[in-house]
Amino acid sequence: MQAQQENNYSSSSYTKEEISKLESRYQFCGHPLRITRDFSSNLGISAIIWEAGLVLCRYFEQEKISFSGKKVIELGSGTGIVGILAALLGGDVTLTDQLMVLNQIQFNITNNIPVSIQQRAKVSTLLWGDNLDQFPINYDFILGSDIVYNSRDFPALIKTLQHLSNQNTVIYLCSKMRESMGAIEFHEKLLPQHFNTEIVHRTADKEINVFKVTKKGLDAIENPLM
Template sequence: MTTVAILEHSGDKEPKEERAAAGGYISYSNFEFCGYNLKIARIVDDTMGVSAYVWEAGIALCRYFEKEDINFTGKKVIELGSGTGIVGILASLLGGEVTMTDKPKILRQIENNISINIPFACRHRVNVQPLVWGEDHTSFSADYDFILGSDIVYSSVCYPALVETLRHLANQGTTIYISSEIRPRNRSPAFHKEVLPQHFECQVVETVEAKDVVVYKMTKICTPR
């Protein structure tokens, strides 16, 4: 069973628990995926921006893992644009050795949610690192079994850097899951239908029509040397 918490940005009721914090507040929402109860803290202040939300695309990807009974045990996983960390945390609880990445200022939110949701005995399998697409991606290896991303296709300005980063991180055996809310105003339909297929084999594996969310499964197209 999947239980989705009511989100502040959805226009529904406020989350049940909020606490004051310096320069803003921390809001907590509860989720259940794959038998795990997650409590996700969102740091709402002037620095976090869009990273202070649990977006529908992230919920859809977690639901997909639950639906497909995906197990990451023994697999090396990297998540791009982790935000609150909900997807990477679930992948870790499902057995993965997970590196969660985002811009430097977002990492405190990820680390806080790791401390809330991942048992201390399992935290050696979780790593949090800064990663700015197209800039420091080459400092990461290219031996990941899985690359995860939810709502990372949001700004057309970032698309070239995102493609560059994905191409570097992926090898021929890497499975990529990207969950996107399709927004015509940011040219995301063309990015998924025209740009990504130039570099990756792309397959739609899940759609949430009510939320305009699509989950893609991708593998890198490797050209002969």
């Protein structure tokens, strides 16, 4: 029953007074965004608007990417800024994170997505590598920004990407290339074992990359040297 309750998380489980008023404002693709970070709870890094998330939003704007009519899932949504923009750009978006973060995400969905289209965005707990059977495998897009920073999580992250994707899924990962946290190893060694990956955008200082990732064919995975 717990999983069902988590996957049907609703805005009725929080009050405005429970969210601290640390708001940042942005505009992407013509959409003004007011993103509130909940520092009243012990969310740690999940209450930070990471630069990689902003870079990914700018990439969507620069490339005029549309998610209209597409099924989208975001991993490690945090404040929800990337997934919210994807919903505003027409996507049917599932924003995922740990249970304690859902309150913050839902608050920002309510504040940024018009009531008439809020059905496009839902929040759900997703524990990488664990509760994957609760999620389908027919997503058109998978999004993730600054989720590659702990090498202990890399096997679970790859397992999650494998489950959620099919041959037609496009994955956008935006990462700050911190060598000390394993980002270079993940993107250059681990991920290419199972996925085709290319850098489609990088910041001027070359610290943050946007990767476009697609699943390798079965033959390529079985014969990685071919």
